[in-house]
Amino acid sequence: MSMKLGVNIDHVATLRQARYAGSLGSHNCEPDLCTAAEVCEQAGAHGITIHLRADRRHIQDADLAALRPRITTKLNLEMGNTPEILAIALATRPAEVCIVPENRAEITTEGGLDAAGQSEALAPTIARLQEAGIRVSLFIEPATVQVEAARKLGADMVELHTGAFANACGDEQRAELERLIAAATLAHGLGLQVNAGHGINYENIALLHAVPHLAELNIGHSIVARSVFVGMAAAVAEMLEAMRRDPR
Ligand code: PXP
Numbered sequence: 001m002s003m004k005l006g007v008n009i010d011h012v013a014t015l016r017q018a019r020y021a022g023s024l025g026s027h028n029c030e031p032d033l034c035t036a037a038e039v040c041e042q043a044g045a046h047g048i049t050i051h052l053r054a055d056r057r058h059i060q061d062a063d064l065a066a067l068r069p070r071i072t073t074k075l076n077l078e079m080g081n082t083p084e085i086l087a088i089a090l091a092t093r094p095a096e097v098c099i100v101p102e103n104r105a106e107i108t109t110e111g112g113l114d115a116a117g118q119s120e121a122l123a124p125t126i127a128r129l130q131e132a133g134i135r136v137s138l139f140i141e142p143a144t145v146q147v148e149a150a151r152k153l154g155a156d157m158v159e160l161h162t163g164a165f166a167n168a169c170g171d172e173q174r175a176e177l178e179r180l181i182a183a184a185t186l187a188h189g190l191g192l193q194v195n196a197g198h199g200i201n202y203e204n205i206a207l208l209h210a211v212p213h214l215a216e217l218n219i220g221h222s223i224v225a226r227s228v229f230v231g232m233a234a235a236v237a238e239m240l241e242a243m244r245r246d247p248r
Contacts, residue, residue, distance in 0.1 A: 003214050003216065005045050005236070005240055005243060006195075006217070007045045007047070007048055007218075007219065007223055008049040008051070008197075008223075009036050009040065009049070009050060010049075010050060010058045010059055011220055011221055011224040012031050012033055012224060013033055013050075013059050014058045015031060015224075017058055024060060025062075033059075033067060034067060040232060040233075041072055043232070043234075043236035043237050043240075044237060045236050045240075046073055046074070046216070047073045047096075048067065048075055049076040049077075050075070050078065051079070051100065052064055052078075052088065053102060054085065054102060061088065064092055065092070074094075074096060075094040076096040076137075076218065077089055077096070077097050078097075080100060081099055081113075081118070081122060086125055089129060089134065093132055093134060095134070095135065096136070096137060097129050097134050097135075097136055098157075099113060099137070101113045101114070108198075108221075111141065111161070112143075112161040113139050113140050113146075114146070115140050115146050115150050116145045116146055119153055122138070123153055126155060127154075135156040137155060137195060138150045138155045138158050139158075140161060141160075142176075142182070144182070144186060146158075146183075148190070150187070151187075151190040155192065156192070157195055157215075158183075158187050158192050160184060160194065160196040160211075161196075162180065162197060162200055164179075165177060165179075165199070165204070166199025167199065177207055177208075177210060177211070180196065181210060181211050184196075184212055188212065193215050194214055195214070195215055195216040195217065195218065196214055196217055197217060197219065198218075199221075200217055200222065201219075201221075202226065202238065202242055205242045206247045209247065217243065
């Protein structure tokens with residue numbers, strides 16, 4: 001299996017915002033996001049992922065503008081389905097967009113997008129992004145109804161939400177893994193590219209080898225956390241190695 005790795009660098013921006021939120025643009029706003037993206041790419045990452053949230057808690061509009069021409073792999077923009085962010089995506093034209101649910105009070109994206117329940121609102125957004133040449137992914141729970149809705153909506157890809165899997169342990173985790181296996185099998189059978197993300201770390205990655213057809217994983221927090229101890233390049237390289245090492 002050759003899963004690709006998209007590194008989510010939102011939390012590099014979180015670290016910068018902790019100190020410089022009020023003085024962005026001053027000369028010493030570190031850590032620099034473009035440098036982070038470059039180091040990830042040089043370490044072998046296949047893409048860079050960022051989430052421009054409505055509340056701009058980490059990634060800023062200027063980050064997106066600066067990163068867009070600097071990224072040599074591909075930029076995957078995560079976004080909520082709002083007119084404001086859609087306009088920014090259409091103006092910036094990342095290679096890919098992953099539409100995610102967004103709730104201001106959440107610490108990170110909680111739960112998947114209700115592709116089945118929100119199809120009317122999603123259809124025009126997906127169409128406009130695709131017309132602009134942007135491949136569209138929907139971040140959904142590993143559930144039949146959501147996978148089928150993503151297919152009906154004409155999405156190019158689904159990103160299966162691995163949060164429940166990551167939070168569970170023992171039998172519960174096994175059950176979550178089965179849900180991911182079933183959803184990935186269905187999505188692939190329907191012609192969708194299958195990605196996964198959220199809460200994936202250096203330990204639970206071993207279990208994800210059981211999920212078939214995974215094309216790409218989007219991983220953020222665990223890599224940025226690991227980079228505190230070993231540096232970003234080593235943290236990315238270690239994750240790539242864990243993705244190659246199928247323990248079964
Ligand atoms: N994929 C999506 C759609 C996300 O919203 C997030 C979190 O921003 C991630 C992947 C990365 O999750 P984590 O930071 O837990 O690796």
